[in-house]
Amino acid sequence: MKSRFARLKELRRYPSLAFGLAVLAIFLALSVYVVIALPYGQASGRWNNPRAWDDYPRNAEPVWFDLFTKGKSSRSIVVPSEKQGVVEIEPLGDDSQLIRVVLPFTYDYDGFPQDIKIYSSGRFGATRVPVTTVWHTPDGRAILLQENRPTSAEDDIYYVSQDRQLSVRLEAMLGPEGRRPHIGLFANPSDMRAPVKGDYRLVITAELPKDGELRARLVMPGEVYGWGGTDHNRRDLMIALLWGAPIGLAFGLLAAVGAQLSTFVLAGISTWLGGRTEKIMQWLTQVNVILPMLPVLIMVGYLYTRSIWVMLGLVIALNVFSASMFTYRAMFLQAKEAPYIEAAQAYGVGNARMIFQYLLPRISPTLLPQFVLVVPQFIFLEATLSVLGLGDPRVPTWGKIINDAYANGALHHGLYYWIAEPAFLLMLLGIGFALVGYSLDRIFNPRLRTL
């Protein structure tokens, strides 16, 4: 008996198997990690809830794109007054005070932010008082952004980038290149293409009653975001890229187990029992093989539901009587005539035992490679359904990303990462399964083994 370790060493004879297993192990570990670290409820919330996306940039490339571009792209900056901000309070007489909210941040990027937004809220008292917002640059300039009179009732969102008046004033100051506020506020007046690096401050001042309050949050989405980038909805692609692994694996494995294994077992049962059972199964298979699967899925998707698990069930149901029934039947017919089967009949082995202990194990070595090879087919099928618009709209998957990218002209806009990332992961997983499958085939099928 060889030790386990010695058996592991045999893997060296099949480097492709080792590589494939490593790929699968990585995906499996990733899936386990994702499921634990970012539970599905949380991930689904962050993927489907627009509030979660607000602070992210739109269509931002992943951070590692910096490796391929000159200079440092801007990252997203969020400065809430409660944390980094400084609130200065200066009493003015008995019943009023001057509140100054200072939001400082350091900017040392070579690009400009995508957008500037200021969220503010507070308690302003009965009379509307003026609130001034001033932008202080590192080189000592102070630019008045706006002066408004908000009410306590509602939170205020100030879209700095869309302020027409500010735009006009900046154009007067800096020329036409400074017209867009998120560029004009950062640009160096002598060289409009580069931002001024250093410490910026946003100061919001208001004269408020004694019980007055003022809170603000500065949000500046960057040019790049996270390891996956973001999509047209400002969603972090990383959520879908990570969750695509467990969902893809689960879909592929369940479909493969459900479809391939059931076909295998049914082929064994029908071949052994023969007679009418076999005829009916063969007939069902012949009909089912002719039926096109994709149109059925599309019909169900449009008319009933697009839930990924219903689709999975449907895929399994449609694949139980798949064409591999014929292949397995051919193998079982051969195995059925083996002398040891006849001998087992002689000592009275019943049908169930005969099928599950004598016939199925005999053919199972050929099942395993086929099983492994069929898994990526089902993963690709899920992606295909998503790309066709039949994916579950709430479930973050790789196919869904590709569908979004396709629908929003990712390649047309040069957003290659949007398609490349999920496509790469799909291909890597497919290659992992293919390498393992073909290697197992070589191990289990002696005719393919080279000396």
Next chain:
Amino acid sequence: MSSMSQQFDRMASQGTTSPTSGGLVLKVENLYLHFCTAKGVVQAVDGVSFGLAPGKSLAIVGESGCGKTSLARAILRLLPRNVQTYTGHVFLDGTDVMQLSEEQFRRDVRWTKMSLVSQAAMNSLNPVLNVGLQVAEPLLLDHRASKKEAMERAREVFRIVGVPEAFLGRYAFELSGGMRQRAIIAMALMAKPPIVILDEPTSALDVLTQANIMNALKKIKQELQLTFILITHDIATSSDIADEVICMYAGQLVEHSTAQRFYRAPLHPYAEKLMASVPTLRMDRKPDFIPGQPPSLFNPPSGCRFAARCVKRFERCHEEPPLFAHGAEAVKCWLYEKG
């Protein structure tokens, strides 16, 4: 012995079913097994009747294709799918097992009353089970015994057939031909059946291993007081074990004799020729041969089936002879009409 032949006489002449088995452990009556093939109906077993007293071992001899294996399968009801006719009676200790349903037969008769060492014994082991489990399998079926008891019994029968216990954990491919054959015999002994049918148990083995296996069988027979039914075309090996011999020709039983009688001077002209064709070691005698070839079982000749090749044939031979009792023996030949 004479009571046995009287039984035959009555069976053959009346052709009726008798519920009594007269102390016979196995009695076969008018057994027919015909197969349906693309070329026509093969009359593999055609009206065979015989009885076997307890503790006696029987050899069934005859040339290839005469229906020996089909007879064994008909007795054990191990039939292929293309059966056309399957009629007759098989009495085991007085009960007609032909009346049992397939399920009853499987549960109550196969392996517990009669077991089989099949012809392709070399390939009769499940390649995915280890030998111990495989041998224990007949006892594990239908909850006949617990796994522990079954393994205990497997160890016991391994000792009986002379296979080291260490082989229990091995797989079939790790065993030599002789070991595999012994394992198969061990499996046949598992449920302690009174009758064991051995279908060419030594055909795929070399001469030395054949001798070993035959010696082991002889020992087993003595130790366990079993009834062996040995099917072989190798008359020499059968002589070691058999107490009685049945000679078959073209699907029919032509002679049922005691071993002493059959090996010294068989009665039926075919059996005579068959014995003459066996090479002898010590006598200076050239092996004889039988002219012509056996008749086709698709369309056997009417009358005596051996007539065309028989040197002793006469007018009567165009009619089919019944099984005549001749002393303790039974012969299907007109020469013995007078008894």
